[in-house]
Amino acid sequence: MKCINNEFLSADTYKLLKLAKAKAKDINYKYAWVHKGMVYMKKNDDSSKIIIRIEDDPTCMSSNLKFLSLNVNSYTAHTASFELLVTETKPHIISVVETWLNPEISVSLNDYSAIRRDRGFTDESGRYVRGGGVLCFIHKSLKSKVLFISESNHINHPEFIIADVTLSTGSHMLISCIYRRPQGDLLDKFFLEFGKLYPHYNNVLIMGDLNCNLLKSDRASNHLKSFIDDSALFCVPFGSTFHTLETDSWLDVIILVSKDKLVNFSKSKPPFIDGHDFLICEYKLGSQNHYNKVVKFRDFRNCNHQALSQTLNERLRLTDIDPEMIDLDELVYFFLYQVTTSLNIYAPMSERKICRPKCPWITRELKLEFHERDALYKRYKRTGCQNLFSLYKIKRKELKIKLMKVRNDYLKSFLENESNGSNIWTKLRRVGIVKSKQSSPLDHFDADQLNKFYANILKKHLSCSRDFILNLPHLYSKKVNFEFNWSKIDIVDVTKNLQLTLQKSSGKNPDRLDLKWLKDHIPQVSLFLNLIFNRSLETGSFPEAWKSTKVMILGSNRKLKSLANIVLPQIIIDGNLIPYVNTTKHLGVHLSANLSWDFHISQFLRRLFTEEDPEIRRSDRLAAKNNISFKMPNFATTTYEHSFVVTAIRLWKDLPPEIVNVLSLETFKVKLFDFLISNE
Known part of the structure; x- marks a missing residue:
């Protein structure tokens, strides 16, 4: 018999292949092989191939687990019925x-290991007290x-x-089998150990059978319901x-960790033994942690760098x-x-599929030793020599x-030599020690709920009117001449x-152009970038292609209606469309890519509702009306100019005369700093 195999096999497929090879020897078949996850057998070169199916072996069902739970009311009296039920249902785990x-009574079940807890105490005459007892059968394919x-x-x-059960995916399951007699003590002892x-x-x-009727609301059932919740x-x-003839009760239960794990469930149509139904449940296993990542680079x-x-x-x-004739975004x-x-x-651009995490501690010399080890095993399988197997x-x-x-030496030297904190976490994630989990508030909250919550925060203080802004220059007098x-x-x-x-740690760029690609060509791009940066400072705007955040416009119904003919950009976070809301006035919310929120007056609303020429900055107008000569840094004024000016004017009004009337700017800064510190 020849075994043909050129695939990497899962544990279940490999197990089925071994069974097929053993069967092929018994029935004198020549070939057994695996192709695309299916196991085949062939008698000779001229015969047709047959597929080895897995329905007869529940251990090969790697996607789901089947559970069986029943009250047998004396195992020895109903052994035949129980074994017939197991043969028909083929469960992985059985609770009896x-x-x-x-x-003194021994039990066994083919292909299953048993864990039992007998009542085991005697009466005054020395006989075992009848009743109770818990038995758990676990298929031998599971540890x-x-x-x-x-x-x-x-x-x-x-x-x-x-008990702890090791699943075919490599993960572990906590299983519990329980029996509580009618009118018995509550399950506090079990809850304590389970917790x-x-x-x-x-x-x-x-x-198990907990004798807590979940169809009622008595003390025992409420105790169990509270535990589940x-x-x-x-x-x-x-x-x-x-x-029974008088009533139906929900006493037998199967409790899972989550509803998502439930595939299907059923129970016996007529009662199975002494009025009790047997319960069957199919449990969904998580997929194996295959490392399958496609990297684009x-x-x-x-590359011809010259x-x-x-x-x-x-x-x-x-x-x-x-440059003067081209818009900044076009530039x-x-x-x-x-x-x-x-x-x-x-x-x-190229793509590469990575099948496992990078292990930088595995050197070429180690790989050669792995190859020598594998060669020894192949020679042993080919010759059957036990000396080779020992080697x-x-x-x-x-x-x-x-x-x-x-591996330990590599990680030790790596942690000792690395000084940059951000680089440490990045490299630890790359070697698989620290797992990165990307999460978003949208995983836990609805987008409308978030919008309403932050809109309510914005409405805590009433928004100021346009007249208030225009009258601000009349509320204070000039004290110091200064210029930015x-x-x-x-x-x-x-x-x-x-x-x-x-030199800094890498991050995601809004324009998807990695600066590391141009590390050998900085002189070729720096001149053009210099032009873009200065143009941005001159115009007081920031290129759209380099923005990693968007602005959500919030306003009254009347003002939002005036935006009907204007196309507003969609706000999409983690694939979710964030709707515009209208529960605040004259305000905007600065929404970053990770849903961190910042309040500011929207630049879009300023352009929409300001009648003056947008080239004339509000800070310049306020300064001109009060005979003050100063300039705001252009790169910051597009978003924060209004709030900055209003805050500065209000602060100036609250300053004591000994600070406002100083003659020197240096003295002013020192006294202002001491004043602010003392007020904290």
Whole structure:
């Protein structure tokens, strides 16, 4: 028999292939192989292939787990019915309560391991007291470990088992099987032990007969319902599970960690044993943590940097354009287009699929030793020589120890040598020690709720009227003549700051142009960038292509109606469209990419409702009316000019005369600083 396999197999597929190989030997088949996740067998070269199906083996069902829970009311009396039910349903985990077993009775079930808790105490005559008992069967394809078994021998105390089960995905499940006799003590003891373990598990299962009728609102049922709600668990809605001639009750339960884990559920149509239904539930497993990442990058391996520099010089030549005749946004888009097209020629974008996290501590020498280890195992499989297998195990053990030491040494030196805090976290995420989790408030709140919440905050203080702004200059008198000066930047400033930016940790750029791609071509782009920066300072505006935030316009219904003929940009955060709201007046909300909020007066509303020429700045108008000569830094005034001027004027009115009337600006700054510190 030949085994043909050239794929990396999952644990379940590999297990099925091993079974197929064993079966092929028994029935004298020549070939067994795997193709696209399916296992095939073939008798000889001329025969047709057959597919090995997995329906007969529940252990190969890697996507879901099936649970069975029932009250058997004496295991020995209903063994045949129970085993027939297991054969038909093929569950992975079985909870059996009221087993009525004692230590002298042994039980077993094919392909299942058993965990049991017998009542086990005797009466005055020395006979075992009949009743109670909990039994849990776990399929042998799943590894299990007992965590806690209740030990009390009082008949009214709940009987339960808590165990850890290792799933096929590698994750762990906390399972509990419980029996509480009618009118018995409440489940406080179980809740206490369960609460110690529950926070450490993402998969939780509770099964059993609790004799708490969830169809009623008595003390016992309310106690259980409170536990389910407080623990954020989900009780599978089976409805009535115990039936008598007079009434139906919901006594048997299956409780899961979340409703999302429930695939389907069912119960026996007629009662199975002594009025109790058996319960079946299918549980959805999380997918295995496959590391499958596609990385996009520019491939500079074959880049001709000299030709790239010449192309950038030709395309970014300032003599070919008239900057004064081009809008700032068009100037930036021209720069981005020319640089991107040049990079696409000499360093095109490429994609690479990464199947596992990067392990920088694995050197070439270690990889060669891994290859030698694998070669020993292949030779053993080919020849069956036990000496080769012994050498393989020795080599494998040595490599495990060596790999752990190399990894620890690398991480130790890495943490000792790294001084920049932001770089430490970035590199720790890259090596997989720290997991990055991207979250947003929109994961927990509705966008409308957030808008209303922040709109209410904005309405805490009434917005000022236009007349109030116009009358502000008459509310104070000039005390000091001063002037703010702003000068243009030069090519030296641009080049220096570009070099400093390259040394910082990388981040996402709004224009998707990574500065590291141009680290060898700074002289070619710095002259054009110098032009853009100075143009931005002169016009008091910021290019749209470099904005990482947007402004949400808020206003009254009347004023928003005036925007009907104006196309407002959509505000999209994490793929969610944030609607415009109209619950405040004259105000705007500055919305950043991570939904951090900042209040300011919207530039858009200023342009819309200001009748004066927009080129005449409000700070200049206020200064002119009060015979004060000063200039605001243009790069900041587009967003914060109004609020800054209003705040400055109000502060000036509150200053004492000994500060306002000083003759020197240096003395003024010192006294003002002391005054502000003393008022904090």
